[in-house]
Amino acid sequence: MSADNGSFTGPPPGPQQSNQPRWAWWVVGIVIPLVGIIVTVMASRPGSSDDNGAQSAPTQSSAAAGSTDQQQSGQDQSGQAQPSAAKSAETVRAVFGPKDVGADTTNAGSYIDLDTPQPLVSPTRINGGDIIFSASIGDPNLFVPESASNLAPLPRSGAAPTAAECADSVDSNGTYTANVKRGDRFCLLTDGGRVAYLRVVTAPSTGTGKLNITVWNTPDA
Template sequence: MASQNPPPAGPPYAPPPYPPSQGPQQPRWAWWVVGIVIPVVGLLVTVLVSRPGSSDDKGAESAPTSTPARSSAPAESNGQEQPAPAPAKSAEAKKALYGPVVVDADMTNTGSYIDLDGSGPIVSGATNNGADIIFGASLGLFVPDSASNLAPLPDSGAAPTADECAAAVQETGSYTADPKPGGRFCLMTGKGRVAYLKVVTAPSTGTGKLDVTVWDTPGA
């Protein structure tokens, strides 16, 4: 009886070896993908670098810019210098109620009585209880009731302001003075007004002249 043994098995199957100079071949679609991706990446890099707000632009924007210095030269218009603005008036400056106005007085004997508390000077040849100053040859400049309301000023210089006159009366006030031509005086009236008197002429007889300015003060 013959034996039913199977034939001996051969060696296991192995794929043919690849040539030593090359590995497994890449599929063609992989090369298409690489060819597309590289240009796209390059385009994106270019756009990112050149867009506004990139790091280079931010660096340029953050750099401080120099401010041109202002010129101290006066502004010109049509080739002509503009006039400088007028200085603001001092709060102490007061507008005169009236004057300067020339007041005539009869210098003979006791002279004339002058009232400065009205809307203008009032000159009287007789005794006047409302007079603020007497101007005559025998009395000179005299304040009725001997009130210390008359103050001398230097013979030269600018005309005083109301405040300067008031201060002079407070500091050096007297009731009488010698009225020489060119003499200057400050006077406080019976109603608190301030007056500036400048002697124009002061003859021993005839007409004497005073240049008078009166300010209306808040206390008047």
């Protein structure tokens, strides 16, 4: 029995093949990774993310805060400027002395006014006199008119007091009179609100005695 060659049509057809050329798939396989690399590089550039922007903000805030602190130096919490140390020092200053001032101690002695530009010494009573230097009761003494407790004795040795120390001495240990001799020291509050430091240089029973005097002009004077 012979085969019917005329009826043979070949093997059954396989799956339908794509009409797209193979090189197109190669291009797609290269392009996709390349795009991924470009996106990664762009994302890593400085300033390209929100994180980098957020990290730079504190630096600017710190600089602004430092500038604000400098502008507000010398101010309290209420925003009012505080006086500098130099200005505070100027409010209490010596307006006279230290300098020797002579006064006749004979009998009723001399009145001394320390609220004038230069100490005013008078042999007679004067309005506003701050201290009397006399030997009217035998021993030389200092006496505050009207017996006001404005005179404070100090230790004979030690550094000269400041205006504040003198004011404190008068507040805590003020009296109105004291017998004096060479080397004695006193603080005095004047009638006009000044503060004075007196050091006895000479204190004769008659003749001219001398006081070394410093006068400070306080803020209230």
